[in-house]
Amino acid sequence: MFQLPKLNYEFNALEPHIDAKTMEIHYTKHHQTYVDKLNEALGKHPELFEKSSLRQAQDKLESLLSNLEAVPENIRLAVRNHGGGHFNHSLFWSIMTPNAAGEPTGELKVAIEKDFGSFIAFKEQFSKVAVSHFGSGWAWLAKDKDGKLVIFSLSNQDCPLSQGLKPVLGLDLWEHAYYLKYQNRRAEYIEAWWNVVNWQKVGENYKS
Numbered sequence: 001m002f003q004l005p006k007l008n009y010e011f012n013a014l015e016p017h018i019d020a021k022t023m024e025i026h027y028t029k030h031h032q033t034y035v036d037k038l039n040e041a042l043g044k045h046p047e048l049f050e051k052s053s054l055r056q057a058q059d060k061l062e063s064l065l066s067n068l069e070a071v072p073e074n075i076r077l078a079v080r081n082h083g084g085g086h087f088n089h090s091l092f093w094s095i096m097t098p099n100a101a102g103e104p105t106g107e108l109k110v111a112i113e114k115d116f117g118s119f120i121a122f123k124e125q126f127s128k129v130a131v132s133h134f135g136s137g138w139a140w141l142a143k144d145k146d147g148k149l150v151i152f153s154l155s156n157q158d159c160p161l162s163q164g165l166k167p168v169l170g171l172d173l174w175e176h177a178y179y180l181k182y183q184n185r186r187a188e189y190i191e192a193w194w195n196v197v198n199w200q201k202v203g204e205n206y207k208s
């Protein structure tokens with residue numbers, strides 16, 4: 001049912017910030033495993049995805065992650081972990097680009113300045129949350145139900161959708177995302193990652 005989304009760039013396109021080997025393993029092994037295990041879990045409840053197109057299935061996955069309590073108990077943890085993993089990584093690939101513009105524009109720029117004071121202040125706060133997150137997880141910029149932007153981290157593959165928040169920007173903090181190039185130096189990885197953020201796509205996530 002689910003499959004890896006197409007990457008819009010080559011594995012080496014984000015170098016030197018994200019190295020080709022990390023991209024290749026992250027996408028073809030780690031993300032593929034989340035997809036496979038999600039499909040395996042959903043195979044136990046075919047009624048959930050009956051006659052869905054791939055687009056409808058993506059919407060359905062978002063709705064399951066938004067209301068995990070409604071997911072059948074015997075696959076709830078698998079949907080949370082592997083469904084979250086599939087959603088989070090799909091978003092992650094899409095908000096990176098080799099042609100990064102460096103800064104947000106338009107409505108997102110206005111919202112960041114309103115909610116954090118300045119782009120610089122936003123980056124500092126986001127990086128601080130990302131550096132200090134304990135263990136595996138993600139740092140997030142998300143929009144709450146009133147449209148306000150919030151920064152926080154979640155463990156494992158937990159998804160902001162499950163907290164009633166709309167994900168706008170996410171940074172993978174699992175060691176598999178940076179260890180080959182940066183080893184224990186997570187702060188360096190985070191600093192480098194800012195160079196490949198696709199602010200145009202992030203702006204679209206904010207508006208949608």
Ligand code: MN
Nearest residue numbers: 030172174177
């Ligand atoms: Mn990952």
